[in-house]
Amino acid sequence: GQASLAQDVALPEDIAATTQGLIDAGLQDDVGLKFVEDLTTEIGARLAGSPDEARARVWSINELKELGFDAVRVEDFTIPYWARTRESARVTGPNAQDLVITALGGSRATPQGGLEAELVRFESLAELQAADPATIKGKIAFIDEHMYKTQNGAGYGLAVRKRSGCAKAAAEKGGVACLIRSVGTQPRRMPHTGGMSREGALGDLPAAALSGPDADQLTRLLARGPVSVNLDIGVEYADAAPSGNVIAEIEGTDLKDEIVLIGCHLDSWDLGTGALDDGAGCGIVVGAAKLIADLPTKPRRTIRVVLYGSEEVGLFGGAAYARQHAEELEQHVLAAESDFGSGRIWRFQTNFGDSALPYAAIMKEVLMPLGVSPGDNAAGGGPDIGVLRRAGVPVVTPGQDGRDYFDYHHTPDDTFDKIDAEEFRQNVAVYAAFTYIAADTGWNFRNEPMSPVGTE
Amino acid sequence: GQASLAQDVALPEDIAATTQGLIDAGLQDDVGLKFVEDLTTEIGARLAGSPDEARARVWSINELKELGFDAVRVEDFTIPYWARTRESARVTGPNAQDLVITALGGSRATPQGGLEAELVRFESLAELQAADPATIKGKIAFIDEHMYKTQNGAGYGLAVRKRSGCAKAAAEKGGVACLIRSVGTQPRRMPHTGGMSREGALGDLPAAALSGPDADQLTRLLARGPVSVNLDIGVEYADAAPSGNVIAEIEGTDLKDEIVLIGCHLDSWDLGTGALDDGAGCGIVVGAAKLIADLPTKPRRTIRVVLYGSEEVGLFGGAAYARQHAEELEQHVLAAESDFGSGRIWRFQTNFGDSALPYAAIMKEVLMPLGVSPGDNAAGGGPDIGVLRRAGVPVVTPGQDGRDYFDYHHTPDDTFDKIDAEEFRQNVAVYAAFTYIAADTGWNFRNEPMSPVGTE
Ligand SMILES: [Zn+2]
Numbered sequence: 001g002q003a004s005l006a007q008d009v010a011l012p013e014d015i016a017a018t019t020q021g022l023i024d025a026g027l028q029d030d031v032g033l034k035f036v037e038d039l040t041t042e043i044g045a046r047l048a049g050s051p052d053e054a055r056a057r058v059w060s061i062n063e064l065k066e067l068g069f070d071a072v073r074v075e076d077f078t079i080p081y082w083a084r085t086r087e088s089a090r091v092t093g094p095n096a097q098d099l100v101i102t103a104l105g106g107s108r109a110t111p112q113g114g115l116e117a118e119l120v121r122f123e124s125l126a127e128l129q130a131a132d133p134a135t136i137k138g139k140i141a142f143i144d145e146h147m148y149k150t151q152n153g154a155g156y157g158l159a160v161r162k163r164s165g166c167a168k169a170a171a172e173k174g175g176v177a178c179l180i181r182s183v184g185t186q187p188r189r190m191p192h193t194g195g196m197s198r199e200g201a202l203g204d205l206p207a208a209a210l211s212g213p214d215a216d217q218l219t220r221l222l223a224r225g226p227v228s229v230n231l232d233i234g235v236e237y238a239d240a241a242p243s244g245n246v247i248a249e250i251e252g253t254d255l256k257d258e259i260v261l262i263g264c265h266l267d268s269w270d271l272g273t274g275a276l277d278d279g280a281g282c283g284i285v286v287g288a289a290k291l292i293a294d295l296p297t298k299p300r301r302t303i304r305v306v307l308y309g310s311e312e313v314g315l316f317g318g319a320a321y322a323r324q325h326a327e328e329l330e331q332h333v334l335a336a337e338s339d340f341g342s343g344r345i346w347r348f349q350t351n352f353g354d355s356a357l358p359y360a361a362i363m364k365e366v367l368m369p370l371g372v373s374p375g376d377n378a379a380g381g382g383p384d385i386g387v388l389r390r391a392g393v394p395v396v397t398p399g400q401d402g403r404d405y406f407d408y409h410h411t412p413d414d415t416f417d418k419i420d421a422e423e424f425r426q427n428v429a430v431y432a433a434f435t436y437i438a439a440d441t442g443w444n445f446r447n448e449p450m451s452p453v454g455t456e
Numbered sequence: 457g458q459a460s461l462a463q464d465v466a467l468p469e470d471i472a473a474t475t476q477g478l479i480d481a482g483l484q485d486d487v488g489l490k491f492v493e494d495l496t497t498e499i500g501a502r503l504a505g506s507p508d509e510a511r512a513r514v515w516s517i518n519e520l521k522e523l524g525f526d527a528v529r530v531e532d533f534t535i536p537y538w539a540r541t542r543e544s545a546r547v548t549g550p551n552a553q554d555l556v557i558t559a560l561g562g563s564r565a566t567p568q569g570g571l572e573a574e575l576v577r578f579e580s581l582a583e584l585q586a587a588d589p590a591t592i593k594g595k596i597a598f599i600d601e602h603m604y605k606t607q608n609g610a611g612y613g614l615a616v617r618k619r620s621g622c623a624k625a626a627a628e629k630g631g632v633a634c635l636i637r638s639v640g641t642q643p644r645r646m647p648h649t650g651g652m653s654r655e656g657a658l659g660d661l662p663a664a665a666l667s668g669p670d671a672d673q674l675t676r677l678l679a680r681g682p683v684s685v686n687l688d689i690g691v692e693y694a695d696a697a698p699s700g701n702v703i704a705e706i707e708g709t710d711l712k713d714e715i716v717l718i719g720c721h722l723d724s725w726d727l728g729t730g731a732l733d734d735g736a737g738c739g740i741v742v743g744a745a746k747l748i749a750d751l752p753t754k755p756r757r758t759i760r761v762v763l764y765g766s767e768e769v770g771l772f773g774g775a776a777y778a779r780q781h782a783e784e785l786e787q788h789v790l791a792a793e794s795d796f797g798s799g800r801i802w803r804f805q806t807n808f809g810d811s812a813l814p815y816a817a818i819m820k821e822v823l824m825p826l827g828v829s830p831g832d833n834a835a836g837g838g839p840d841i842g843v844l845r846r847a848g849v850p851v852v853t854p855g856q857d858g859r860d861y862f863d864y865h866h867t868p869d870d871t872f873d874k875i876d877a878e879e880f881r882q883n884v885a886v887y888a889a890f891t892y893i894a895a896d897t898g899w900n901f902r903n904e905p906m907s908p909v910g911t912e
């Protein structure tokens with residue numbers, strides 16, 4: 001089917017030429033790079049639900065209006081809010097020494113001055129889950145599981161389980177707190193925060209991440225005998241704090257009710273300035289959209305840029321969008337989200353209906369000169385558009401080289417200087433190309449019962 | 457002179473054979489590596505004058521006795537004591553955001569809650585020193601000078617001037633605090649502490665180092681308009697706190713009153729565990745000495761291992777040693793200090809009398825198979841033995857490859873995992889070799905008026 005149909009469809013010549021122009025312009029992008037530089041410099045960290053995230057919305061609205069986008073607006077929602085107010089940890093006893101930790105999002109507070117308890121070490125969350133409660137009762141569970149470094153970030157899914165699950169598993173067995181080896185891939189003394197699973201603002205226990213060297217230090221100390229730790233965490237939280245999605249559009253022409261959505265998330269963790277996660281993604285989609293907005297002729301479909309709020313703490317922006325646009329999801333013809341830094345895109349995956357695979361093939365062919373390998377049809381999309389994919393919206397995943405991403409992710413080190421301008425611009429070029437093709441061809445990326453495919 | 461004399465002296469065959477055995481054993485060292493692993497694990501940070509440094513002295517005494525050294529002891533002295541109790545900084549105003557800083561050793565405290573003032577940026581200490589006082593009065597001086605990354609650490613001497621001099625220069629012009637770009641060579645959000653110049657425990661102003669990315673952030677913000685910062689530093693200090701040098705010996709035989717001194721410093725800054733600076737140096741000299749102590753026959757001269765106290769805060773251990781051993785300095789035939797991490801030794805410098813240059817040549821020839829280039833005769837020795845060199849004691853500098861040293865130096869990241877075991881062991885082999893040669897040959901490394909050299 002695919003091969004025969006691929007002969008039947010081709011990119012119209014004018015669209016091909018315009019796409020090539022967008023690619024060339026994307027490789028020279030300044031708008032997108034300036035967007036992330038300004039956002040991370042002028043706002044800095046943008047914790048979900050915080051006044052900083054609110055400032056970032058106001059800032060983004062101003063920027064996007066100034067860039068000339070249509071229908072620039074905030075769509076509000078509320079979230080359970082959590083923030084750290086203090087955090088420290090210290091080995092007590094004869095080997096007394098400070099540890100470098102950072103609280104996990106949703107950590108409960110300890111008493112002022114900390115709670116002190118003995119550590120019990122586990123190689124993995126599974127080992128903690130299988131452990132005899134008697135070994136954990138009254139103690140601090142320490143999960144020392146390492147993370148693999150991979151190009152596509154596949155190690156994250158495995159490693160993040162301990163972050164999500166430690167407090168719940170330890171609490172069930174009578175543990176008093178959780179320490180995990182950071183979900184990260186660098187050997188520096190810089191721990192990685194991130195959300196733990198929770199209902200509402202708070203999880204089950206005080207919980208924090210140790211840097212890799214600190215986890216190793218505890219393992220060496222445990223080899224010498226029992227180790228107790230004083231863990232001191234302060235938090236503030238609220239059931240409902242303001243957040244919102246920032247939206248800007250390029251209104252389409254004859255197909256303006258059909259939407260090509262490209263997104264990112266505007267919130268970040270509080271430690272860094274949210275440059276790679278996810279200021280870069282916002283710069284990439286804004287930069288790509290601006291190139292299209294500047295074309296002499298608008299594309300046929302509407303391009304909607306969504307800067308999701310409160311991704312980090314539970315994908316609240318994505319859920320709010322799906323709820324607030326429930327009536328309109330059928331008209332979403334394609335969605336993509338950039339949320340994996342700004343490393344060079346090495347692969348382009350789709351998640352299209354079978355009948356639309358020839359369109360995927362054309363997109364891949366267009367992107368190949370940018371060094372992009374053709375990927376499979378199993379794209380996951382990004383975190384905030386997962387809900388759209390599950391509702392049947394076709395998605396693409398422009399796969400970035402993320403080998404270094406988890407060196408910086410959710411640490412103070414996620415700052416603008418980590419963005420490589422040349423790699424960033426290749427991302428802008430890729431996004432501009434497929435977005436424009438999707439918007440101007442009018443192609444249907446869903447299954448098309450009436451399509452010429454499907455006779456064999 | 458040198459060439460002709462080199463034919464006249466040679467390493468006696470038995471000493472050459474023993475030296476080769478020590479080199480082979482050094483390359484298999486476990487004692488030295490275990491010393492630094494245990495010290496940095498069981499004690500951790502060892503701030504000068506603190507209870508942690510005191511614990512490290514007790515710990516070292518026990519270890520050195522257990523290793524079988526002679527005359528293991530502490531030689532006490534007191535120092536002005538300084539420690540941080542809190543530190544934070546935050547940009548205020550419309551771009552409000554946290555900065556990552558660390559107080560410099562000797563920083564004054566700010567009021568509780570911080571002092572807030574506008575920043576004035578300087579490219580260098582010299583620019584601050586030349587500035588019109590009116591531009592600084594009531595403000596925070598920010599010196600953004602970068603540091604060069606070099607193999608032999610030459611960039612440090614240039615870069616450290618801003619750390620020493622910022623507070624004094626700013627105070628003289630009515631400034632209220634100092635922020636410097638870290639004296640360091642890595643792009644992570646991890647600032648480097650270190651001493652500022654001061655009389656007694658305190659310097660002239662509150663002073664702190666910014667990480668590189670934070671310095672860049674301030675520079676970007678200053679390009680957009682005036683920037684004010686709230687700087688909050690708490691300190692404790694005392695005029696006299698206990699410190700001491702830990703000493704262990706291998707008593708010599710017929711020349712036991714003559715001393716070959718190999719040293720390191722036991723104290724560290726408070727942020728890391730003092731692995732590269734200078735646990736490694738202590739492991740190297742202890743490991744080397746232990747190999748010599750285990751020989752079937754003791755060398756003729758006494759080998760004295762000195763773990764200096766309170767180096768970081770003003771070379772107090774070195775000064776105390778010179779004072780307490782003033783009568784004995786003439787009998788110090790050679791001194792070396794390892795205080796630049798544990799990178800591979802690539803060069804061997806001496807600082808010998810002219811008549812002793814043939815001995816330098818022999819040492820260099822012995823070390824060349826370890827990948828060590830012959831260096832010049834302008835060795836500086838290490839920080840704590842500078843006072844010995846100035847008093848006429850011959851010194852050597854086994855020059856380590858320190859390209860990465862200032863990535864970790866004086867940061868939380870100075871931890872055991874940064875030590876490469878193979879490179880560390882090459883250091884042990886080098887130290888064992890030259891120390892043994894110096895101790896067992898009886899050679900005179902000073903100028904020797906009666907020497908056969910000096911006729912031309
Ligand atoms: Zn993200």
Ligand SMILES: [Zn+2]
Binds near residue numbers: 277312410
């Ligand atoms: Zn994230």
Ligand SMILES: [Zn+2]
Binds near residue numbers: 733
């Ligand atoms: Zn040092």
Ligand SMILES: [Zn+2]
Binds near residue numbers: 733768866
């Ligand atoms: Zn130092």
